[in-house]
Amino acid sequence: MKAKSENVLTGAHYLDGNHASAEGAIAAGCKFFAGYPITPSTEIAERVARRFPLIGGVFIQMEDELASMAAILGAAWGGRKSMSCTSGPGFSLMMENFGLGIMLETPCVLVNVQRGGPSTGLPTLPGQADMMQARWGSHGDYEIIALAPDSPQESFELAIHAFNLSEKYRTPVLVMTDECVGHMTEKVVIPPAEEIDLVERLYTEKPPGEAQPFEWSNYDIPPMLPVGKGYKFHITGLTHDERGYPIINAEAQDENVRRVSDKIKRHTDDIIWLEEKDTDDAEIIMMAYGISSRVMQPAIARAKQDGIKVGQIKMVTVWPFPEKRVRELAGKVKALIMVEMNLGQVYYEMERCAAGKCQTLLVDHAGGTVHNPEVIYNAIKEAAK
Secondary structure: OEOOHHHOOOEEEEEEHHHHHHHHHHHOOOOEEEEOOOOOOHHHHHHHHHHHHHHOOEEEEOOOHHHHHHHHHHHHHOOOOEEEEEOHHHHHHHHHHHHHHHHOOOOEEEEEEEEEOOOOOEEEEEOOOOHHHHHHOOOOOOOOEEEOOOOHHHHHHHHHHHHHHHHHHOOEEEEEEEHHHHHOEEEEEEOOHHHOEOOOOOEOOOOOOOOOOOOOOOOOOOOEOOOOOOOOOOOOOOOEOOOOOEOOOHHHHHHHHHHHHHHHHOOHHHHOOEEEEOOOOOOEEEEEOOHHHHHOHHHHHHHHHOOOOEEEEEEOEEEOOOHHHHHHHHOOOOEEEEEOOOOOOOHHHHHHHHOOOOEEEEEOOOOOOOOOHHHHHHHHHHHHO
């Protein structure tokens, strides 16, 4: 399905990443936003607050982040594409209801504009230290989809992609951007509506009385039930059956947990999006995501001038982690190097998957500014010895 042209600001614009995220959500068909102001994500909410009245959308500033996450879940079950944004402490507060969204298999999007932490940390400066929290921030077992834009253009495009993934797999999806990308202003090209492909919600074709809100038989991803059309259903964060009724036993728990996990695991090859360059004959491969994938470019170029065979992988999708690809490359290259603005959160996944088949190095940074390319270059030279 194509986007509705009256909602899309077609053409070239000069936008920061936060405003681009808001425009991407609008282009994806988002019509409900609930959030609470927090630096450095507030510009997303501000843009939505100005734009939604023009397109028939609903914007609500909630009393806190817990309520914001609950509100977008309710709006999604009410039939709307819904979204929120936050950063740092707000992301922590949202994690309980984020898990509720996973258990309820609710399509929605949450943008986290990362800053330096822990606690209040560096509200106005960048970080990438929420990545493991994105994966395991809520309690229980589950799988997650998380995307990481490296520019305002990607902020626009990945907002659309996040909504498409959330509708396709009936799950909350995270966009893990950062203060640099959020406040970076660059040219953003918004294509005509007819060129924007959208995934719309799958609703049951069964009549009221025959359909269940969590029906899995004969479906890869269960269709949802529309509100206001005669369907009666119950939804709860408790372990439940296909009707949504609480069932408190080990058998139902196993079915619930495996269902919400397997629907992602079965489709990892389709979900994972990597951008590879010069990996076929590389001796050293750099891995990064978000702003760090841009910062490492001068170091890679310099290393190539020195005759070092360096390839790179930009992880557009960070979660699910590209385990299969890392295992393939670990048996072929001399070293894998992860560059990230934290003390090694995604690196540990790379190291685990490499399983000792090659050298693994971390170029870390505690946040507050981006890496010095000289430090990245030195890591490449060290690995090449």
